[in-house]
Each structure stands twice: as C-alpha cells, then as structure tokens.
Amino acid sequence: MRIGDLAEKSGLSTDTLRYYEKIGLLPKPLRDTAGRRVYDQTILRWIDFLDRLKSTGMGIRDRLRYADLRTMGSASLSSRRRMLETHRQKVVDDIARMSEMLDVLDDKIDLYKRMEAGEPVDPSFESCARTEHGAPPSLKGHTDEQST
C-alpha cells in the first residue's frame, strides 16, 4: 500500500499524511526500493482513532503526546488511560454544551418562524432567557434589530 492508496482509504491527503509523519503523529513507514513509503493495513485503524480524537476536540499537542506514549508500549498504558479519561470528560462536557445550544436554536428558530409569519412577538416573554433574546424587565421596546 503506497501513500496514494492510503490517502484514498483514510480520507487524508498525501500532503497531510506526510505532514503527520513529520510531526510524529504517524510512525515512519517502510520504504520500497525506490524510496517510496509502504504502509500496512493496520495504520488505517490508528489514523481513524487519531481522526476521532481530533474531531472530538483534541488538539495536536495532546494527540502528539498520545502518539508518543503509544510508541513506548505497555509502559505507558496508565498514562494513556488517564489521557483518554480526561478527554472523555471533555467530550461529555461538549455534548452537554451542544445539547444546550440545540434548545437555544430551537427556541430561536421557532421565534423567527413566528415573526416571519407576521405574528406579533414580544421578545421579553420569550422562553429562552439565555440567548440575546429575552430582554430583562429594565429594557423596554427593544426590537429584533437591536437584540438579535
């Protein structure tokens, strides 16, 4: 498997694969007689896991640290577990934040729909108190142009 095949299978560009190798995220692969990188299938699992770490918000530093620990073998097992547990908590927190935002968005989308329908809406009585809608009692007469 050469770098082009791996790019296709992994969804990363050849440039990105070489970049990941350069910074140490990917192990240095074997080379064929012409000096070209030759990959084993197993690298795909590692890339997939790296992608997951990245797409769930782990930065390059931590991914690099995890990759380094991985090369150290079983001696680093507990360090890696602790990293994953820390990351797990971040993911849990992120899911909570995302879910909250979903409520905010639903309220807002609903409000906009009602306004588009020409329904008279007083933002002060909107259910969602944590968006920029929902004026406090002290503010009166603000319109969507000011608050949204």
Next chain:
Amino acid sequence: MRIGDLAEKSGLSTDTLRYYEKIGLLPKPLRDTAGRRVYDQTILRWIDFLDRLKSTGMGIRDRLRYADLRTMGSASLSSRRRMLETHRQKVVDDIARMSEMLDVLDDKIDLYKRMEAGEPVDPSFESCARTEHGAPPSLKGHTDEQST
C-alpha cells in the same frame, strides 16, 4: 459600561472585543467625550449568542455573515432562520459523533484498565470494531504496541 467592564462580564479580553468590532462581529459602540467605547447591557446577550455559535463549531465567516444579516433587521429574518437551521443540523451531527466517540473511549479505557490489571486481553475480540483496536481476522498477533 466601558470596555474593561464588558471584558470582565463577557469573559472576552479587551483585545478580543476590539478585534470582534474591527471585523464586524460587534456593532460599533458609542464613545464618551474622551473617545472611549461605551457599551449598553444588551451587547452581553449578543456576545453570549456569538460565543455559543462559536463554541458549537460555527466559524468566523458564518458568524460574520449572521452578524451582517442581523444589522439588516427584519428583512433578513428568513436568511437568519435558514442559517440557524443549517447550524442546528451540524450540532445534531456533532452530538452524534461525540456520543459515538464516548463509546469508543469507554471501550478503550476499559481495555486499558484490564491490561493494567495484568489481565490477558486479546484485542481481536474487543467489542469495539471501529477503533484501531479490534484486528480483523486476517491480522493475527498484533499487540497494543502496534495497534494502539
């Protein structure tokens, strides 16, 4: 309310507030006689909403576009609604991806705990087939050093 107070209340730095103003995310505030920015309380709701958009993965371009639409008033209501609906779907997808990752992490953390306890573990039989653990039948004898 001056920029320092707003920074404290919003959690953004004064530099960031000025930067947001420069690129157009925040409306240009009034100035006092000395040329200093004076903010109204209502800006806090807008900043909070911008923060939410950002922290749920909306990039600066789209936030800028939304901010621009906002300044156009009610004429942009349906465009804004469509943007929010698009973003809502992204958030839903993100939550799904995060939740999936949670399962992956739980499996992996559990595996590591068992390995730390000295329990013999054959990664081939691991429950989680979508991580870099869980070798396909064709691969045999790979150890954590190769696969994790």
Next chain:
DNA sequence: ACTTGACCTGGAGTGCGCTCCAACCGGTAA
C-alpha cells in the same frame, strides 16, 4: 502638579493545521 491606570490606534506576531509548490527521481506502458 503629578501619577496612575484605563483606554486609544495600527500593526506585528503567534500557534494550529494544513496546503501548495518547485524541483527532482524512478517505474511502467505505448
């Protein structure tokens, strides 16, 4: 009167994460 501190502007610098490029090399097919 002087000092302190918050503010002002414009512009440079930073870190992340790629992405692109020039210039080159080697194997294969017409």
Next chain:
DNA sequence: TTACCGGTTGGAGCGCACTCCAGGTCAAGT
C-alpha cells in the same frame, strides 16, 4: 525512447482566531 504518473524533499504560504506591543491620550485621585 519518450512520456507520464506517482512518488520524493524542503520550504513557503495560508486562513483562522486571536494576542501582544509601542506609543500615545485622557480623567480622576493624592
């Protein structure tokens, strides 16, 4: 043989989102 294709390297460039700094103004407190 020639042309092409897919690799190789090192290094430059880019978009995002700030962050920091120099050098200045102004208002208020001692």
